[in-house]
Amino acid sequence: MTEPPRRFSLLVNPASGGGAAAGAVVPVARLLRDAGARVEVSYSPGPAAIRDLVDAALGRGDTVVSVGGDGMLSAVAGPVARAGGVLGVLPAGRGNDFARMLGLPASPAEQAALLLAGRTRRVDLLAYGDHVVAGSVYAGVDARAAELVGRAHRLPSALHYPVAAVRALAGHRAGRYRLAVDGLEQEVTAATVVVANSAYYGSGMRIAPSASVGDGLLDVVVVGAASRLALVRALPSVYDGRHVERDEVQVLTGTRVELRGRGREPIPVGGDGEPLGVLPGLTEEPAVVELLPGALTVLLP
Numbered sequence: 001m002t003e004p005p006r007r008f009s010l011l012v013n014p015a016s017g018g019g020a021a022a023g024a025v026v027p028v029a030r031l032l033r034d035a036g037a038r039v040e041v042s043y044s045p046g047p048a049a050i051r052d053l054v055d056a057a058l059g060r061g062d063t064v065v066s067v068g069g070d071g072m073l074s075a076v077a078g079p080v081a082r083a084g085g086v087l088g089v090l091p092a093g094r095g096n097d098f099a100r101m102l103g104l105p106a107s108p109a110e111q112a113a114l115l116l117a118g119r120t121r122r123v124d125l126l127a128y129g130d131h132v133v134a135g136s137v138y139a140g141v142d143a144r145a146a147e148l149v150g151r152a153h154r155l156p157s158a159l160h161y162p163v164a165a166v167r168a169l170a171g172h173r174a175g176r177y178r179l180a181v182d183g184l185e186q187e188v189t190a191a192t193v194v195v196a197n198s199a200y201y202g203s204g205m206r207i208a209p210s211a212s213v214g215d216g217l218l219d220v221v222v223v224g225a226a227s228r229l230a231l232v233r234a235l236p237s238v239y240d241g242r243h244v245e246r247d248e249v250q251v252l253t254g255t256r257v258e259l260r261g262r263g264r265e266p267i268p269v270g271g272d273g274e275p276l277g278v279l280p281g282l283t284e285e286p287a288v289v290e291l292l293p294g295a296l297t298v299l300l301p
Contacts, residue, residue, distance in 0.1 A: 007037065012025050024067065077296050140192030142192045174263075179220070
C-alpha cells in the first residue's frame with residue numbers, strides 16, 4: 001500500500017537574515033515537492049499571524065517548519081509545542097544558534113532529506129512570562145548587544161554580533177542583580193545573567209558550554225563585574241566556552257530562575273535575539289524563567 005504524501009507548512013519570516021529566508025525556502029520547497037510531498041509556504045507578518053498559521057497547519061495534519069532565525073523559531077515553537085505538533089527547522093537567520101545546537105544541516109538537499117526522513121526528539125524550552133523561548137533568556141550587556149544587531153544593516157552579516165558585542169561592552173556599566181535559582185537567592189554585581197537551554201547564542205558564542213536541550217535543566221551563567229577592557233579582551237573565549245573558567249564567571253543549574261536588577265538605566269532583557277522588556281527592580285516582583293521539560297518535538301538528523 002502506498003504511503004500518503006508528507007505534508008509540510010513552511011512558515012517564513014521574510015526579514016530573517018536580512019531577507020535571506022525568502023531565498024532559502026525556495027530550493028527546499030522544490031525538493032520536497034519533487035519527492036512527492038505537499039508543501040505550503042506562508043510568509044508571516046508577525047507573532048499573532050504565526051499562531052494562526054500554526055493552528056491552521058496542524059489542523060491540516062502538516063509538519064510545521066520554521067524558516068528564519070532563532071526569534072522566528074521561538075515564535076513558532078511555542079504554539080507547536082502547545083498543540084503537540086512536530087517542528088522542522090530551516091535555519092535562515094543571522095545567528096541560527098538553536099539549529100547549531102541541534103546539529104542541523106546547511107545545504108538545501110540535506111535539509112529536504114531531513115524533513116522527509118528525520119527522526120523525532122523531544123527537547124526542552126523556556127518560559128519567560130508569556131513568552132516561549134528555545135535557546136536562552138539574558139539580561140544585561142548581551143541584551144544591549146542584541147538591540148544593536150537589530151539595527152546593523154551596513155555590515156556583513158558575519159560581523160553583526162562581534163561588532164555589536166564590542167560596542168555594547170564599550171558603553172557598559174555593571175548592574176546589581178538579585179537572582180534565585182530553585183529558591184536559592186544571591187545578589188551580585190554583574191555584566192550579564194544568561195539563563196540558557198542551549199549552549200549557543202550570539203551567532204556561535206558558546207555561552208553555556210555544558211547546556212543540553214534535553215537534560216531537564218537550565219544553565220545560569222553569571223558574568224560578574226569587570227572592567228570594560230577586561231570584558232572586551234575576554235570576548236574571544238566565549239566562542240569556545242573557556243570564559244566559564246574565569247574567576248568572575250559562575251555557572252548554576254536549576255529549573256526555575258527569578259530575576260530582578262538595578263542599573264544606571266533599566267536593565268534590558270532579551271530572548272533568542274528578540275527584546276523582552278526590562279528587568280523589574282530589586283524590590284519588585286521578580287521576572288521568572290522556567291524550564292518546560294520535553295515540551296517540543298523536533299525533526300533531527
